[in-house]
Amino acid sequence: MCKHILNAQVAIRSPCCRQWFDCAECHAEKTDHDLKGSTEMIFACKKCKKCFRKDMETFEESDEYCPHCDNHFLLEAVEPQARLEVEGEDIRKDSRMIRDERVKQKEMPTVWDDEGEAVRLG
DSSP states (O other), rough: SSOTTTTTTTEOTTTTTTTTTSSSSHHHHHHHSSSOOSSSEEETTTTTOEEEEGGGGGGGGGGBOTTOOBOOOOOOOOOOOOOOOOOSTTTOOOOOOOOTTTTTOOOOOTTTTHHHHHHHHO
16 A cells, blocks of 8 residues: 555566566665666556556557456545644543633632631631
């Protein structure tokens, strides 16, 4: 599973080391050499698990689909986005982590508060 492209539909066999990768960044992380360019690419569909070749010189719109299962493998890449979240339960289920700052919290009286008792005694 590729951590760079979330919706990778095919794995690509690199022509230089003949190993399978989901993207060029995965190849760069796992190997110590540069990716070799080629006009003929070998793909493995992640839906039907079958391999097929495509010639990139004569690539057409109809070549964007797996020839075995018609899975559309040429999609716009969805990359992970960084976001800041609070770890915890789903807020819709448990809202104890949220405190409304608009509502003044009343301080609880302590044992040492004598003013309240003095007023009652008169």
